[in-house]
Amino acid sequence: ExxxxxxxxxxxxxxxxxxxxxxxxxxxxxxxxxxxxxAKKPLELMFVYSLEERVENxxxxxxxxxxxxNSSHLFLHLHTLQPEDSALYLCASSQVTSGGGYEQYFxxxxxxxxx
Amino acid sequence: AQxxxxxxxxxxxxxxxxxxxxxxxxxxxxxxxxxxxxxxxxGLQLLLKYTTGATLVKGINxxxxxxxxxxxxxxxxxxxxxxxxxxxxxxxxxxxxxxxNYKLTFGKGTLLTVNP
Numbered sequence: 619e620x621x622x623x624x625x626x627x628x629x630x631x632x633x634x635x636x637x638x639x640x641x642x643x644x645x646x647x648x649x650x651x652x653x654x655x656x657a658k659k660p661l662e663l664m665f666v667y668s669l670e671e672r673v674e675n676x677x678x679x680x681x682x683x684x685x686x687x688n689s690s691h692l693f694l695h696l697h698t699l700q701p702e703d704s705a706l707y708l709c710a711s712s713q714v715t716s717g718g719g720y721e722q723y724f725x726x727x728x729x730x731x732x733x
Numbered sequence: 734a735q736x737x738x739x740x741x742x743x744x745x746x747x748x749x750x751x752x753x754x755x756x757x758x759x760x761x762x763x764x765x766x767x768x769x770x771x772x773x774x775x776g777l778q779l780l781l782k783y784t785t786g787a788t789l790v791k792g793i794n795x796x797x798x799x800x801x802x803x804x805x806x807x808x809x810x811x812x813x814x815x816x817x818x819x820x821x822x823x824x825x826x827x828x829x830x831x832x833x834n835y836k837l838t839f840g841k842g843t844l845l846t847v848n849p
Contacts (some may be wrong), residue, residue, distance in 0.1 A: 622776070649835050661823070661839045668835055708776055716836040722769055722837055724776035 619636045620644055622693035624709050639694040639728045641709030650692040650720060652684060653708040661708075667692060667698065668714055699732045706730075735760045735826050739840035745779050747848050752796075752811040756824030759805065766807040767825040767837065768798055777823060783807065794818070819847045 622643045631637050643650060652664040666674035667686040681703075683695040690710055706729050710722040740755040758764055764782050769777040781792025788800040794817075798809045807824060821844045825837040 624776075660841045663836065666835060673835070706774075710777075712835065721779050721782050722777075723779070724769075726776045727774070729774065 622709060622711055622723050624707075624725035624728050626728060627673040627726065628729045628731075629732060631696070632733055633699060633701075635699075636695070636697040638669040638696065639707055639709075640728075641692040641694075643690055643692075643709075643711035643723070643725075645711055645713075645723060647713045647723070648689055648710050649714045650686060650689075651710040651712075652692065653710065655708055655727070657705075665694075674718055687715055696730075699730075701732050702729055704732045735764070735828065735838045737824050737826050737838055737840035739822075739843050741843055743844045744843065744845070745846045745848060746814045748816055749813050752809070752814045752818065753847065754809040754822050754824075754845065756798075756807045756809065756840060757805055758807060758824070758826045759767050760826055760828065762828045764826045764828070766798075766800060767827075768792065768796070768807075768809050769823045769825060769839075770794075770823045771823065771842075773820075780809070780822075791848055814845075814847045816847050817849065821845070 625640045647687040649668040654662045663680045665684040670686050675707045681698050685693040706727045712720050712722040736759045738757045768780040769783045770780050771777045782794050783789045783790045783800045789796045796811045821842045823842045824840040827837050
């Protein structure tokens with residue numbers, strides 16, 4: 619595997635289910651990100667992990683719970699979601715240094731539908 | 734704070750015509766600038782980036798962009814559109830160092846359609 623991979627690619631879940639999204643980066647980067655992309659809305663940054671510590675949580679509802687067990691893996695645990703949470707969830711990674719400005723590499727996304 | 738404005742949510746061109754997608758940014762520090770492309774049901778792919786040095790940046794698939802500090806712009810161009818260029822394009826900015834330099838601020842995107 620190369621780049622950033624995400625599983626599953628598609629997920630349909632009921633409002634009472636619990637599921638997890640998985641992201642793995644094979645680039646040796648030290649930062650990972652979760653984004654939400656909804657139709658007709660800008661890309662929303664949800665969480666950022668840098669060196670395995672969460673450095674940003676953009677007022678995301680508690681029904682979304684991230685986990686970063688190591689620098690290569692990132693999970694997004696989902697429970698009791700709402701229909702408005704249906705979206706494309708994108709994972710990305712980057713190499714962060716003091717110099718900044720390094721590009722992010724994105725996975726293909728998980729298309730989530732909440733019924 | 735940084736922000737990105739992409740002028741035109743939808744641009745339509747004929748195959749073989751010039752592609753011009755506009756991006757203006759706001760940044761309190763020297764910016765690093767990026768263009769990404771997203772094909773349907775896929776993630777974002779980096780087209781090109783500007784960090785320092787030459788202000789005309791060449792990317793993949795024949796695209797290029799020019800950083801104009803005086804105009805706070807980073808417009809994306811391609812001399813001749815192909816059908817395969819139909820996609821959504823995102824401009825993004827990050828700070829040049831310190832603070833939240835790990836963050837990218839994205840524009841709302843421009844959907845490019847190419848007519849035969």
